[in-house]
Amino acid sequence: MSLPLQLLLIDDDEVDRQAVSRAxxxxxxxxxxxxxxxxxxxxxxxxxxxxxxILLDYRLPDHDGLDVLHILRGGSFEGVAVVMLSRQEDEILAERCLEAGAQDFLLKDEVNGRRLSRAVRQARQRYLIEDALKNSREKLRQLSERDPLTGLSNRRGFEIALEAAVARAPRGDDRLAILLLDLDDFKSINDTLGHDAGDVLLQEIARRLGNTVRDGDHLCRLGGDEFVVLMTNFEHDEQAVLLADRIVLMLQEPIQLGVTEQVITTSIGIATLGTCANNAVDLLKFADVAMYQAKQDGRNQSRFYSSALQEVVQSRAIMKHDLKRALERNEFRVFYQAQISAADGSLGGMEALLRWQHPTLGLLAPAAFLSVAEETGAIVDIGNWVLLEACQQLKEWQQRLPAKCPKLALAVNLSAIQIKQNSLPDTVRNALAKYALEANSLELEITESVLISDTSATVSMLSVIVAQGVTLSLDDFGTGYSSLDHLKLFPISVLKIDRGFVSAVGSQGKSEQLLIAIIAFAKALQLKVVAEGVETKEQAEFCAHHGCDLLQGYYFSRPVPADEFEIAFLAP
Known part of the structure; x- marks a missing residue:
């Protein structure tokens, strides 16, 4: 037997109450x-x-029926259907009641037992359907604002929370900061261990972050390897920096992924409302600017947004835009710097060096744009252009001035991005063939960072090039992380000692002794030694005395255009 329906009749007219009860x-x-x-x-x-x-009369002495209906639908009275009763036949009123949350609207004059009971049952069923739909919508809302992998709020959830926090901030003294996190080199985890391992890592990162942020902070996963902390209720900007420092430190603890331990680091950008921006869009944008700078500065650290930082980023954005058309506008130049024989002071070689004749910024050295070119991938086309341009110039000199450069070697720099291109051996071969150059007249320079990146593939690539007869040199030796094993693996014939060691000449200290040791070490490996950054007579004599083969630096010549180089070193 079913339980009786529990009904509440609210009506100030006793006659009407009795009539409804009787029906x-x-x-x-x-x-x-x-x-x-x-x-x-x-x-x-x-x-x-x-x-x-609840059967609710529209006219009550102490409250309007609509006001009562709003109270009933205010959240404190769950699970109850409401049928409005009125003596007024008013379609607008009935519509207002239904919009306010009533399930039905009945005229008292038309009330009878069958109709009233049907209305109560239907109102109850209608309410249950509406409540189920409401719950479904709430679940869908939660799903739309929740990251399924980590259980954190997702980008949509974050944006809603951020907009609400920004809207609240002017009404009180609340401060607001965003800490935008991007995991460093997360892609390598997916590439080497698989996406399942990457997912486990992200879940562990989310757990650790949840244990690190303060109560009341809003932690979200924006997507991929990006997380964000919405920080409120703090007094000083330094507190945001301290939280970022705690996060950086916490993530340095190894994470067990299967049988391997992985250490993942993060770069964090910080921006605060009021100090950095006055709206949600700019706040997130500026946090991204600061995070990008943290990446550029070496990763595994945080950076606080500032106007000076914004200028740097804007300048970089302009550089990136201008680089896209620099080649087609013929804005690049190749300068040449002499390499002088330590034995007799003659011209022993030369290095081709890239310059950019920017339309508004003037002549730029690679330090001003190389990182942008590498980031965008433009360095591949630029590097190929430098190789062809330098080979063409060398061939021209060989034809016009055969007595001056029959055995003159030309050194051209290769970026780490170029070396990752499978087409590089063909590019070198085609450049030599195009200008009918002997392979031994070309020297390709790589930096130490190349030696530790995907060693087996890099060795294979460079060995193919050296097999053509091209010489391979290691540039800026002593500034990177190469080991003796790397030098043994790679087909290197020339070692270029970084200017930092050469500048120590005259110090009579350990740095000077280290320079002597590096020269001796290279000679023991039967490598040709080039001293870079030679700026004084004392440095030149010291390097020559201790066994350097070639000397390069401002003491002899700055990098100059081809015509000036020709006059200074090749003219009869």
Whole structure:
């Protein structure tokens, strides 16, 4: 046997209450009716016990029926259907009641047992359907704002929380900061261990972050390997920096992935409301600017947004834009710097060096744009252009001035990005063939960073090039992380000692002794030794005395255009 429906009738007219009660008792629906003569009494009863439905008169002495309806739908009275009763036949009023949350609207003059019981049952069913839809919408909302992998808020959830926090901030003294995190080199985890391992790592990162941020901070995963902390209720900007430092330190603890331990680091950008930006869009943008700078400065650290930083980023963006068309506009130049024989002071070689004749910034050295070129991938086309341009110039000199450069070697720099191109051996071969150059007249320079990047593939690539007869040199030796094993593996014939060691000449200290040791070490490996950054006579004599083969630096010549180089070193 089903339980009787619990009904609450709120109506100030006793005659109407009795009529409705009588009609319900005559209906086939078993119900138990509780009566209230005022809105206040009705709301008290609704708060004290559960009712399946409420029959609510529109006209009450202490409250308007719509006001009571709004209170009932305000969240404190869950699970109850509401049927409005009125003596007024007013379609606009009925529509307003239904929009406010009533399940039905009945005229008192038309109330009878069957119709009233049907209305109560239908109102109850309608309410249950509406409640189920409401719950479904809430679940869908949560799904749309929640990251399924980590359980954190996703980008949509973050944007909603950020907009709300920014809107609240002007009304009080609350401070607001964003800490934008990007995991360093996360792609290598996916590439080497697989995406399942990457997912496990992200879940562990999310767990650690949750244990590190403060109560009240809003932690989100924006997507991929990006997380963000929405930080509120703090007094000083330094507190945001301290939180970032704690996060950096926490992530340095190894993470167990299967049988391997992995250490993942993060770069963090910080921006605060008011100090850095006054709206949500700029706040996130500036945090991204600061995070990018943290990456550029070496990763595994945080950076706080500033106007000076913004200028750097804007300048970089302009550089990136201008680089796209620099080649087609013929804005690049190749300068040449002499390499002088330590034995007799003659011209022993030369290095081709890239310059950019920027339309507004003037002549730029690679330090001003090389990182942008590498980031965008433009360095591949630029590097290929330098190789062809330098080979063409060498061939021209060989044809016009055969007595001056029959055995003159030309050194051209290769970037780490170029060396990752499978087409590089063909590019070198085609350049030599195009200008009918002997392979031994070309020397390709690589830096130490190349030696530790994908060693087996790099050795294979460079060995193919050296097999053509091209010489391979190691540039800026002593500034990177190469080991003796790397020098043994790679087909290197020339060692170029970094200017930092050469500048130590005259110090009579350990740095000077280290330079002597490096020269001796290279000679023991039967490598040709080039001293870079030679700026004084003392440095030149010291390097020559201790065994350097070639000397290069401002003491002899700055890098100059081809015509000036020709006049200074090749003219009869």
């Amino acid at each position: 319900l008792r005559q209906s086939p629906v078993v119900c138990q009716i509780t009566q209230a003569a005022t809105a206040t009494e009705g709301l008290r009863l609704a708060a004290e016990q559960h009712f399946d439905a």
